[in-house]
Amino acid sequence: MTAARITVSTSARVGTIDRRVFGSFVEHLGRCVYDGIFEPGHPSADGQGFREDVIALVRELGVTAVRYPGGNFVSGYRWEDGVGPKEQRPVRRDLAWHSTETNQVGLHEFAHWNAKAGSEPMLAINLGTRGELEALDLVEYTNLPTGSALSDQRAANGSEEGFGVGMWCLGNEMDGPWQLGHRDAVDYGKLASRTAKALRQLQPDLQLVVCGSSNSQMPTFGTWEREVLEQSYDDVDFISAHVYYQPVDGDVDSFLASAVDMDRFIDVVGSTIDHVKAEKRSEKQVFISFDEWNVWYQQRYETVEKIAGLGNWPKAPRLLEDVYTVTDAVVVGSLLISLLKHADRVKAASLAQLVNVIAPIMTEPGGPAWRQTIFHPFAITSRLGRGEALRAEVSGPTIRTARFGDVQAVDSVVTHDDEAGTAAVFLVNRSRTDPITVDVALHGFGALTITETATLADDDPDAANTIEDQDRVAPAANDSAAIAAGVLTITLPPVSWTAVALSIEA
Numbered sequence: 001m002t003a004a005r006i007t008v009s010t011s012a013r014v015g016t017i018d019r020r021v022f023g024s025f026v027e028h029l030g031r032c033v034y035d036g037i038f039e040p041g042h043p044s045a046d047g048q049g050f051r052e053d054v055i056a057l058v059r060e061l062g063v064t065a066v067r068y069p070g071g072n073f074v075s076g077y078r079w080e081d082g083v084g085p086k087e088q089r090p091v092r093r094d095l096a097w098h099s100t101e102t103n104q105v106g107l108h109e110f111a112h113w114n115a116k117a118g119s120e121p122m123l124a125i126n127l128g129t130r131g132e133l134e135a136l137d138l139v140e141y142t143n144l145p146t147g148s149a150l151s152d153q154r155a156a157n158g159s160e161e162g163f164g165v166g167m168w169c170l171g172n173e174m175d176g177p178w179q180l181g182h183r184d185a186v187d188y189g190k191l192a193s194r195t196a197k198a199l200r201q202l203q204p205d206l207q208l209v210v211c212g213s214s215n216s217q218m219p220t221f222g223t224w225e226r227e228v229l230e231q232s233y234d235d236v237d238f239i240s241a242h243v244y245y246q247p248v249d250g251d252v253d254s255f256l257a258s259a260v261d262m263d264r265f266i267d268v269v270g271s272t273i274d275h276v277k278a279e280k281r282s283e284k285q286v287f288i289s290f291d292e293w294n295v296w297y298q299q300r301y302e303t304v305e306k307i308a309g310l311g312n313w314p315k316a317p318r319l320l321e322d323v324y325t326v327t328d329a330v331v332v333g334s335l336l337i338s339l340l341k342h343a344d345r346v347k348a349a350s351l352a353q354l355v356n357v358i359a360p361i362m363t364e365p366g367g368p369a370w371r372q373t374i375f376h377p378f379a380i381t382s383r384l385g386r387g388e389a390l391r392a393e394v395s396g397p398t399i400r401t402a403r404f405g406d407v408q409a410v411d412s413v414v415t416h417d418d419e420a421g422t423a424a425v426f427l428v429n430r431s432r433t434d435p436i437t438v439d440v441a442l443h444g445f446g447a448l449t450i451t452e453t454a455t456l457a458d459d460d461p462d463a464a465n466t467i468e469d470q471d472r473v474a475p476a477a478n479d480s481a482a483i484a485a486g487v488l489t490i491t492l493p494p495v496s497w498t499a500v501a502l503s504i505e506a
């Protein structure tokens, strides 16, 4: 048994946790929308065809905001196709995923679903194949009070009131050569700036997200952020970051340390924001919207699943339906720790995606909906991770990784909600062989009691939840936890993620 020590103080504040960091993402991709959230024939479908069993799981997951409708999909999307009488909506070829889009779900249906799911909508604008005028039209249709052509059209289509969407993404992954309308950073930065200025003439208080890099391995990473922000800094509120992790060539130790990459990613983008802010002598603070992140076995998509062929455009194909293991859930839990550790920089984030497509929730047409392993760390962190994020200083055993060198086996963040009188400690043990007993010295909180513990671990790190065995993997109470004189002691099994909820005596 090895040991680690963590020191935390209420004065070591990183920043206030914006609830939007517990966002997710619904793209018109595979079975995320059709045969996912929307399945009119399903026994649990509501009057508009949305599955209530899925909505209940989305609520349990604690999703606070949902990005929609893409993703790569948005760069070929005409939002007008998805409004008006359903029987008149055009059927299109979606070039991003080589699928058929029926447009039976669009803006009104998404707003209906989103309200039931209890989340805030976050819409993406097509800046791949469209420009400022279509963006203006979309915002007018979505948000403006009636009295103009498009807001009146919305009312005629059944929504007198606007949808009140505050957060808008100015395109998607425009640095990626795979993106329809891909362009270089200066070109895109100028377009984003012009679009943002135009949109603010319509509605000044929008919160706008300019596209950052698609991942930290992009050859333009860093330069892209600087050049885009140099064109758009004062026009936008967020720059996006996207990342997906998978084990490469069976290197599980590096995979378990993926959060080290996420930490560095956020630090680089944060420094670049500060650099451009200084260059521009700007008073404004731009934040990071980490609006796509997850584990994704991308190799499988590239080599096995990708659809092609002139006559082959399936509807709602099974794409990107990764089945997540315990190890994947531990990585997801550690990525959540990374996001909270950067609560000063990251003010919005979206677990990509929500249902069926690299998702915490799976469904079967006509059948059940169930929780994947990654559901659990997300749901628990969203429920307990409130208030301020506090820096946790960790010292303990290290693990040698091929990709990141020596990394701490244990990583942690602590959250503190002074008003509610609660705190939570989140921990990950990346060791594949050793349980680690951790002492967490909690300074400045007053008298603490443990109210809940949850550890996700399994003798089989490859165990997963499937339609046949939907609850094979679930968190369990960690009976090793004890607290005395402000020191929490807990044993973390190998490859595990843990949360401890604490109550502070008044």
Ligand code: AHR
Pocket: 027, 070, 071, 072, 073, 172, 173, 214, 292, 352, 353
């Ligand atoms: O989430 C799947 C895809 O990953 C998104 O459509 C795209 O933005 C990213 O490359």
